[in-house]
Amino acid sequence: MGKLMNAKQYEESLRKLNLKVYQFGRRVTNVVDDQIIRPSMNAVAATYECAHKPEYEDLMTTTSHITGKKINRFTHIHQSAEDLVKKSKMGRLLGSLTACCFQRCVGMDAMNALSITTYAIDQKYGTEYYKRFLKYLEYVQENDLTCDGAMTDPKGDRGLGPKKQFDPDLFMHVVEELPDGIVVSGAKAHQTGAVNSHEIIVMPTITMREEDADYAVSFALPADAEGITYIMGRQSCDTRKLEGMTFDRGNMFYGGHEALVVFEKVFVPWERVFMYREYDFSTMLVENFAAYHRQSYACKVGVGDVLIGAAQTVAEYNGAEKASHVKDKIIEMNHLNETLFCGCIACAAEGHREPSGTYQNDLLLANVHKQNITRFPYEIARLAQDIAGGLVVTCPSEADLKSSEVGRYVEKYFRTKADVPTEHRMRILRLIENITMGTAAVGYLTESMHGAGSPQAQRIMIARLVNMKAKQKVAKELCGILKSDNLA
């Protein structure tokens, strides 16, 4: 067995990092114990702890194809369609346990995409990227590391390519070539789990042309490499976490985070460079990463499980669970959620082997799955708020419930049944608020919309991948426009 860390060991490993993190305009000196960041660390820690639990380990662990050792699935290169299916199931499992983004899938997706692309570059140019990549992969597996897969550049003026931007740093690029490596500058935006990661794996954000060769670069660095700065993204209701462990935070244990990661003249040694000016392979890397990451939105099915459970619970607390329209709304939520599950299982089950030996999802189905993810969680959230009632946004605070002056009023007027404590009703409402408009809505809703590519990116891929000619041919044959030997 390689080093299979548990939650405590993971937390201790983060304490050894010297990250340069800023939040609310100030340097965060203790990232692990920061009250706003810590719930997101807890969520990543769950990916480590569950690997040690017999009831989850069949999904959470697997065997390394390079060392034969037992490893956390988040560091695995998929070797079969069954591996891909188990990845989808792992996503649902962890979403259903944490009700948030657990942040670790993006690094797994980056490594799988690199395993395909570095092999392909070597085949064409005789380079040794794949060998470098496998050495790096073994390091990640042996140390059970969390990697941030960093693709999204700030992109500046969307109408212009990298080379034509008024500021060259709006896309990550090489600024200097040295005998022992390269120097890069730029930034990666919206980086999920960035400050909970040991490593950061950088990839180009779009297809690069010959004139953009300086921007066709992929590499990996320790998260605390000299010159990297993290600026934390704000989330709605984030400062509730500064109020102590009140139930107003909704989810008492877990959360997610995103950050802007700035690279200011950062040195990358050659052994950690996986693409250097091979602009003609940027599309391959971007599209393979996108297909893996679009599958990864299996996690939202798990979050949906929790939201459906919360909606049913509040319906029962309100005494409304037998109303036919409430029952029908719960059915609709389940229908939508399981439809999402169908997509992430289907794209994996229809997976195929790439020349490197890595298995990749069916690209069309992965894009269809992610397109559904941009929509269905919003409808599930709407139905949850419908069932919850207006109190989900008008509920007083825990402090009011516990107030010696007004607590008795809150207790009295928000009680629905003799056997349902008002506090329980308030807690479940806060969880629904958390997932549908609080800190977790970042992951469940807007990340579902824009993460792994905004909706239009999937629609472009669907248009490209669907076999329209075949559909037209059959249609024309059946109505007699074309003659067919196969028809009577």
Add this chain to the structure above:
Amino acid sequence: MKAGLKYCGGCRPDYDRTAAVKDIVKELGEGFELTGADDEESDLIIVVTGCKTACVDTSKLPDKPVRFISSLEDAQRFKEDMKNFLSKER
């Protein structure tokens, strides 16, 4: 009787797998012991899966008799079979 225990990963279980296992141990009492799935000393292996898909990887289990439990009904049947077996042993 010593039984090795292997769970599936539990992505969407139809019942509480760990509660079902606790119930088996409690009801069978003395004479029935659970151990790790890879324990070569076990008499059989119970594979507890959350649904009938049973996608659990059993390829690395020791060469022992395997009993799949994929529902509460399966768990009940297993308990009854074990009770019969253990009563004969005594």
